Amino acid sequence: MDSNSRYKVTPELVFEIKLHGILLWASVGLLMPAAILVKRMSNREESGKRLRIIFYIHAITQVVSVLLASAAAVMSLKYFDNSFNNDHQRIGLAFYVIMWLQALAGICRPHRGSKSRNIWFIFHWLVGIVVSLLGVINIYTGLEAYHKRSSKNVRIWTILFTVQVSLTLSVYLLQEKWPYIRKQGAILGNKPVQPTSDREMIPTSQHKETTSEHC
Template sequence: MLVPHEVCFQMSSLLLVFSLPMVASSSQERNVGSHASSNADAHKVSSRLLFEITLHGFLLWVSLGLLMPLGVLVIRMSKREESGKKLKTYFRAHAILQMLSVLLATAGAIMSIKNFSNSFNNHHQRMGLVLYGIIWLQALAGFLRPVRGSKGRFPWFFGHWTLGITVSLLGVINIYSGLLAYSEKTSRSIRLWVILFTIEVSFISFFYLLQDKLEHIQKQGVILGNEASGTIDQMASHSVKQESSIESG
């Protein structure tokens, strides 16, 4: 049975996957006319600035669009482990992925502050600023985690989980808005990148939701296997009884 926060994540994931590409496509179509009139400005984008914009986008994609969601998936896989080497391995992988994600996001933020004119007059820049703050708050919370079984463990876990999911969802949204900003700045098509990123987000969301069902599927397999084994044992026992009755007769 799904708990409320899992239902909320499923609804958010589906809405994110199916709505954002359409928003990107419709926005791109609406801006075709304006692109034609602003081609002169687009051509003024220097090759160096274009490289910096592309590198900034790549860093943020690796950070928020790949490593952060993978870190969530890895730590989610550890929930069936109470202790032992597997749990430590999952935790270390989660910590490494998240630290790399924070470092790359920080590098992208420094690039943005240093090389771009940040007037914060659009959704992409504003959301990016909020994301940078939440990312570091999440990292700090990770270092301050209480030990298992302590009184503060549950509120910490809920807050840490909420921040992680928030960063992942906002990060994906901001990547889409960043692609739109890139298209508006350079007049280049982003259709291929939107499609590829949507496939990636769909796969990660599917795997996230599948994790809830894997244990149930495995239990069903064990139950069915036990039932089949029990049926075979009953048939064998019945056959032995019949042979015994024939011999005694």
């Protein structure tokens, strides 16, 4: 999406730009975060059957997200100027390369218990973070590029996407503390633990001795 004047903005081009953006949002803004949140559900899951279900949901969601992002990349190559003279195109190129690297890493994962499993896990985790960050940043730069190209106001879409990102991060952080919150009796109808006063902490026998001394 370059602002070069030789690329005239037509209704057809605007449609292609919008479709390109929707595909990327569905991939990076919706399915990839959903896949991450689903996978984190397995951290404290002990049932083998549920673990398999969670894994397949995670894998299928990631595959669909990669396919949607790839379709958006094909549209970019076919319909847009790819001079790579702006941040959106440069970040997008890095995103696509690292995204496919992450996908290949997921396909070639070693079996549990193997010596290379720990190295693979750290690599998969770090690359996943990079892909997620690049994808989110590229959506913001894409909205800005669309605004410059079409002169249309994208503020509402920027705000809505920011709200979505904030909610996703909140759920991500809440997943880590959810078991702790449950133990505190703050949810599921459990009564909160009441603090005990110093008077209540005095043993019964000690209380009787104190009473006798006063008598």
